[in-house]
Amino acid sequence: xxxxxxxxxxxxxxxxxxxxxxxxxxxxxxxxxxxxxxxxxxxxxxxxxxxxxxxxxxxxxxxxxxxxxxxxxxxxxxxxxxxxxxxxxxxxxxxxxxxxxxxxxxxxxxxxxxxxxxxxxxxxxxxxxxxxxxxxxxxxxxxxxxxxxxxxxxxxxxxxxxxxxxxxxxxxxxxxxxxxxxxxxxxxxxxxxxxxxxxxxxxxxxxxxxxxxxxxxxxxxxxxxxxxxxxxxxxxxxxxxxxxxxxxxxxxxxxxxxxxxxxxxxxxxxxxxxxxxxxxxxxxxxxxxxxxxxxxxxxxxxxxx
Amino acid sequence: xxxxxxxxxxxxxxxxxxxxxxxxxxxxxxxxxxxxxxxxxxxxxxxxxxxxxxxxxxxxxxxxxxxxxxxxxxxxxxxxxxxxxxxxxxxxxxxxxxxxxxxxxxxxxxxxxxxxxxxxxxxxxxxxxxxxxxxxxxxxxxxxxxxxxxxxxxxxxxxxxxxxxxxxxxxxxxxxxxxxxxxxxxxxxxxxxxxxxxxxxxxxxxxxxxxxxxxxxxxxxxxxxxxxxxxxxxxxxxxxxxxxxxxxxxxxxxxxxxxxxxxxxxxxxxxxxxxxxxxxxxxxxxxxxxxxxxxxxxxxxxxxx
Numbered sequence: 001x002x003x004x005x006x007x008x009x010x011x012x013x014x015x016x017x018x019x020x021x022x023x024x025x026x027x028x029x030x031x032x033x034x035x036x037x038x039x040x041x042x043x044x045x046x047x048x049x050x051x052x053x054x055x056x057x058x059x060x061x062x063x064x065x066x067x068x069x070x071x072x073x074x075x076x077x078x079x080x081x082x083x084x085x086x087x088x089x090x091x092x093x094x095x096x097x098x099x100x101x102x103x104x105x106x107x108x109x110x111x112x113x114x115x116x117x118x119x120x121x122x123x124x125x126x127x128x129x130x131x132x133x134x135x136x137x138x139x140x141x142x143x144x145x146x147x148x149x150x151x152x153x154x155x156x157x158x159x160x161x162x163x164x165x166x167x168x169x170x171x172x173x174x175x176x177x178x179x180x181x182x183x184x185x186x187x188x189x190x191x192x193x194x195x196x197x198x199x200x201x202x203x204x205x206x207x208x209x210x211x212x213x214x215x216x217x218x219x220x221x222x223x224x225x226x227x228x229x230x231x232x233x234x235x236x237x238x239x240x241x242x243x244x245x246x247x248x249x250x251x252x253x254x255x256x257x258x259x260x261x262x263x264x265x266x267x268x269x270x271x272x273x274x275x276x277x278x279x280x281x282x283x284x285x286x287x288x289x290x291x292x293x294x295x296x297x298x299x300x301x302x303x304x305x
Numbered sequence: 306x307x308x309x310x311x312x313x314x315x316x317x318x319x320x321x322x323x324x325x326x327x328x329x330x331x332x333x334x335x336x337x338x339x340x341x342x343x344x345x346x347x348x349x350x351x352x353x354x355x356x357x358x359x360x361x362x363x364x365x366x367x368x369x370x371x372x373x374x375x376x377x378x379x380x381x382x383x384x385x386x387x388x389x390x391x392x393x394x395x396x397x398x399x400x401x402x403x404x405x406x407x408x409x410x411x412x413x414x415x416x417x418x419x420x421x422x423x424x425x426x427x428x429x430x431x432x433x434x435x436x437x438x439x440x441x442x443x444x445x446x447x448x449x450x451x452x453x454x455x456x457x458x459x460x461x462x463x464x465x466x467x468x469x470x471x472x473x474x475x476x477x478x479x480x481x482x483x484x485x486x487x488x489x490x491x492x493x494x495x496x497x498x499x500x501x502x503x504x505x506x507x508x509x510x511x512x513x514x515x516x517x518x519x520x521x522x523x524x525x526x527x528x529x530x531x532x533x534x535x536x537x538x539x540x541x542x543x544x545x546x547x548x549x550x551x552x553x554x555x556x557x558x559x560x561x562x563x564x565x566x567x568x569x570x571x572x573x574x575x576x577x578x579x580x581x582x583x584x585x586x587x588x589x590x591x592x593x594x595x596x597x598x599x600x601x602x603x604x605x606x607x608x609x610x
Contacts, residue, residue, distance in 0.1 A: 014385050015348050039378040040345045043320050063410040065381045073344040076370040080319050094410035105368040105399035107449045144412050
């Protein structure tokens with residue numbers, strides 16, 4: 001029942017100091033997702049021994065190269081490894097055309113279904129949902145249409161209190177208890193209340209990924225109280241003008257967003273190539289929002305209780 | 306006056322064990338070239354501290370992803386770094402269209418001229434030439450149109466024998482001596498023969514790059530006696546059938562080509578992901594052609610005398 005986020009790339013548009021462009025691998029209750037897929041993502045997935053062939057959904061925030069140029073290589077590799085499962089791709093219009101053209105010139109066709117889901121930048125909408133989680137878009141403010149992603153676990157089943165459980169209870173009744181129902185007799189009378197036999201469910205986690213954006217108050221209502229917020233921090237406050245001009249954020253601005261949205265933890269990334277040492281960005285962010293970490297490639301944030 | 310080849314990627318189509326897809330950086334008499342540009346080439350160029358912003362000519366052997374998917378990222382990075390010099394790109398038709406489409410969806414335009422030179426696969430032809438070297442194509446046998454590249458230095462200037470040089474000789478006369486001419490008086494009579502005042506020029510080097518190909522006797526006349534032959538060795542002889550089916554070569558076949566063409570040195574690469582340890586491929590090749598090396602990323606073959 002884990003919820004984990006592994007950083008594959010933490011670099012801004014220009015890779016530097018062995019930092020790779022944006023990409024993150026998520027594992028949520030045995031489902032595997034890729035968020036953005038910058039150049040070299042497949043090498044990072046392999047390097048960190050992640051089960052990339054189990055990824056069934058890939059979310060691309062926008063069509064700047066540093067957020068998707070690793071996708072074609074990953075698709076070719078999955079093809080070489082004889083993938084047959086469907087793969088769902090969520091992106092703004094255009095990526096489908098780019099993939100089709102590259103396949104054409106390679107005189108190749110994928111031997112699995114690549115199912116393209118077109119993203120509209122605004123308003124926020126749910127683009128994926130199953131029985132345990134949902135993914136919705138976060139409209140961002142950048143030079144081209146761009147969205148972040150909010151991933152939320154749904155309520156988890158209540159935990160059975162084994163010490164209190166009567167012996168003659170059926171598997172069907174256990175399933176019913178997990179969903180929060182009471183145990184009744186054939187006439188509908190309550191034999192045991194749910195509270196008598198169960199404990200509260202595990203926490204449902206939430207994660208917001210804000211890839212490339214100027215700080216934007218209008219997203220606060222969407223990211224409010226998420227457990228972890230990844231917010232780009234391309235620059236430091238000393239380059240505030242540059243951030244404004246390029247529609248990126250400073251570390252301080254990212255931290256101010258985290259604070260205003262009362263998130264649990266802030267993760268900063270998308271670092272400009274001008275910063276070899278990232279510690280000053282961390283210090284700047286922490287001066288506004290203490291529970292901040294740097295996105296470090298290969299590191300996993302594990303939200304399991 | 307150096308001639309050096311730096312390996313950026315030695316992997317076959319599926320990257321593995323931190324080996325990157327095909328790419329090589331060449332420096333020849335202060336000219337800088339890129340041959341193939343697999344995913345991650347820009348990161349490798351940066352990692353090995355190579356002056357990638359000085360590359361003016363990029364040669365792409367064919368449009369399988371592992372040979373060009375790093376190009377778009379490199380172009381975006383050069384753009385970010387405010388390149389203004391022309392960049393020449395040599396490739397089969399299609400790559401121009403792929404680049405244009407990706408720029409369109411990024412709503413971006415390059416601020417330097419990208420000059421596209423379309424390659425025909427056959428017959429062999431000179432595609433680049435200046436006063437010190439030429440690049441010609443080597444038609445290869447692969448699943449899609451594919452060429453290798455033969456890079457040949459032209460004859461170098463004769464060296465002035467300073468011990469023998471008369472004192473009153475002009476700069477113009479020195480330039481003339483370097484080109485192999487005699488020194489004559491105003492009536493055209495020889496005062497000094499060229500041999501009296503000069504020594505033989507430095508060696509002119511040649512390099513043949515054969516990216517993806519089944520072994521093909523028809524290229525022997527083109528690669529004959531090159532100083533260094535890079536020939537793909539995707540498989541070992543034990544996978545000969547697989548090599549035949551995919552139009553790749555085994556280490557033994559690459560070595561047989563080297564031997565038949567009487568080359569100086571063989572470099573093997575484009576290793577399948579099935580080989581973690583490359584030593585057996587080297588041993589197999591060396592059993593046929595002793596002067597063989599593995600293409601190791603970050604290593605430079607320097608042909609300077």
